[in-house]
Amino acid sequence: GVGICHVYVDRAADLGKAIDIVVNAKAHRPSVCNSAETLLVHRDVAGEFLAKAADALRGAGVDLLGDDRAREHTGMTAVTDEDFATEHLDYVMNVAVVDDIDGALHHIERFGTSHTEAIVTEDRGAARRFQAEVDAAAVMVNASTRFTDGEVFGYGAEIGISTQKMHARGPMALPELTTVKYLVDGDGHIRS
Template identity: 65%
Template sequence: MTSLTSSQTSSEGVLELATRARAAGRGLALANRATKDAALEAMAQALLTHAETLLAANAEDVRRAEEGGTPAGIVDRLRLTHDRLAAMAQGLRDVAGLPDPVGEVVRGSTLANGLEMRQLRVPFGVVGMIYEARPNVTADAAGICLKSGNAVLLRGSSSAAASNAAIVEVLRDAVAAAGLDPDVVQMVPADSRETVRAMMRARGHIDVLIPRGGAGLIRSVVEESTVPVIETGVGNCHVYVDRAADLDKALAVVLNAKTHRPSVCNAAETLLVHADLAATFLPRVVSALQEAGVSVHGDAATAALPGVVPATEEDWDTEYLSLDMAVAVVGSIDGALDHVRRHSSGHTEAILTEDQGAARRFVAEVDAAAVLVNASTRFTDGGELGFGAEIGISTQKLHARGPMGLPEMTSTKYVVTGDGHVR
């Protein structure tokens, strides 16, 4: 596997990787869909063929994390299983089944003077990924970048070093076997923060950076990078149970949103309940959450229930990534909207209601990358929305917002064709 050695953690070393990526990416940008899809299929099969090797490497990372006292939620994000490897492979196959975005005509027309104008999707070139914990991101990012014609430099966290190294080696071998330059997928070592700084300063060598992880990582990359950044965000996601909600549906959605996989960014962290439901639904949902192992942090009304921990002001802004949930009673939809406005991270917000007027108002007034009506926040996911996989969930408002699939990993260029036209 071609990558930096531990002694090559200088900016020169990262630039060397970027130079190789740029050269490999030129060939990838010209590859047809059949070639790219064959590579994705080979990558998917390689994950399954080498499952035991990958799981053994991951077990080493998990052991180190547990011995180091890493919180259970982070360990869960780090852990691979046969099922999770199968899901990674299926994600690559799903991406292979999607249309190739490269060369798609975004818009086009014949101008009044006879010039033919087309705006086409084109690859960025070299994409840098800086991410924490989750080794599945390694495969997702490699696959999405390859299909969208981009070379990728993957810089995972030291906590997943063994897993990521094993995955990248397997993927590179598969890419090479499919006839593409394996340098379209490269790993940047995680043994020094200097490699992160070098990537953030590699303007002109790396075309775009995508940070994916905790608030500290994302803020650091956004604030310090000279390379353009697509900002992904933390998920302080809310579920508002309106006075007109179907309470049986609401109970199922709240439990799914919180407990299906609490360690991920689209898990719900705060539950808002309309005051008209405080006497009936609030005790029911709190009890169900507690039975599922959730520690409830409640406002004054909720804290009056057995076993509820009084919430602090910090709770309303916390992305727990664990079996914890903040719960508050609001007097109206206005109260819910105000709470979301003050505390949302702009990721995903959900309303549960049978009142279409309330749903329309919530959708119109909430400022978030995704707004769900009568559905779990867990659906804010590229795979669930039919994108095959995702490279991250953008909470910014420029270029890409929400789950980023293949189109979001392209830029555009204009092709204007004339016949000796002069202005």
């Protein structure tokens, strides 16, 4: 499915870990559907995190498009709603500063495609809440969005990733595209 994937860096994130995750999620293979398109950063860590993250992302060749609050912390081109709704499939990443986890969830609800979402946090409660409330086929905690892959999940060669809620959802291989037919042989068996 279309992958407008987000990484949300929570106020309780290990910021070193967050930089590694964000750079991997965007720059490892930017042309695939599980590449992160948007970085969301909690306002409490934006000042400390964004300059370092921007340097690391730019070092990996990524161009950054930021909202007004993100651009206060480091130079970026202004982002638009159209950018937030675009699967760039390139070395381009949107950046927004959010007030809290509610702001991150709202942004993802508005612009996400139900593919893969990630939170970086050491707060187990925030992680579990994010997992429960975000609408996505795969939800990562302290891991790159790049892990959403049939082969990585142990399904063999991947055929696709479904963002639907009926039948197969998430990475799919051949078994997810088949249906079941029950063959029952009896010898006069009856149900009582």
